[in-house]
Amino acid sequence: MSKALVVLSLGLLMAGCATTKATPIHTVDHVDLERFMGPWYVQASIPTFLEKDAYNAVESYVLNPDGTIATTFTFHKGSFTGPVKTMHPKGYVLDSSNALWGMQFLWPFKAEYRISYLDRDYSTVIIARTARDYVWIMSRASKLSGAEYAALVQRVADLGYDVTKLRKVPQQWP
Numbered sequence: 247m248s249k250a251l252v253v254l255s256l257g258l259l260m261a262g263c264a265t266t267k268a269t270p271i272h273t274v275d276h277v278d279l280e281r282f283m284g285p286w287y288v289q290a291s292i293p294t295f296l297e298k299d300a301y302n303a304v305e306s307y308v309l310n311p312d313g314t315i316a317t318t319f320t321f322h323k324g325s326f327t328g329p330v331k332t333m334h335p336k337g338y339v340l341d342s343s344n345a346l347w348g349m350q351f352l353w354p355f356k357a358e359y360r361i362s363y364l365d366r367d368y369s370t371v372i373i374a375r376t377a378r379d380y381v382w383i384m385s386r387a388s389k390l391s392g393a394e395y396a397a398l399v400q401r402v403a404d405l406g407y408d409v410t411k412l413r414k415v416p417q418q419w420p
Contacts, residue, residue: 268377270360270376271374271405273341273343273345273346273362274362275343275345277343277344277345278344278368282344282361282371283309285305286305286306286371286385287384287385287386288382289390289414289415290398290414291303291412291413291415292379292381292412293413297319297321299324300321300323300331301322301328302322302326302415302418302419305384306320313339314338315336315337315347317333317336317337317349319332319335321415335351337359338350338356345360346361347360347361357375358375358377359373360373360374360376363398369386370384370386370390370394371384371385381412383399388419389417
């Protein structure tokens with residue numbers, strides 16, 4: 247499958263899912279965008295088809311001068327030594343809380359991106375969608391304790407997700 251076809255398929259999938267009639271997932275009250283920028287290790291997700299077999303997944307954000315968010319999503323496909331895959335969607339803040347974004351993989355489609363949990367020290371975050379089709383648990387550290395991970399999974403369950411669909415993303419760093 248060509249890269250363009252994959253990107254188009256993802257864009258259409260994400261755009262279609264964003265029009266759901268499900269009960270919206272609340273976002274955090276406010277996100278300090280400067281503090282939020284930087285790398286986040288993906289600890290678990292209900293993955294899109296592109297990231298189903300991701301290892302060492304990291305999502306990084308840079309705030310552009312125009313207010314958009316340059317995003318780099320990188321992972322190894324299939325194993326820790328598998329080929330590196332990289333995507334560069336662009337984020338758009340959609341409300342004054344800075345917690346609701348549109349994530350654009352392909353113009354003009356913007357996927358819903360809701361910062362539904364963010365701890366006080368900006369060390370863990372949950373990104374959710376109203377459709378409850380995808381979710382990401384991320385952290386600043388490459389590893390979480392079992393208790394931290396379990397608490398975040400419980401938060402995902404409390405949002406109405408089927409947590410049996412969660413895939414823990416293998417992280418192995420020097």
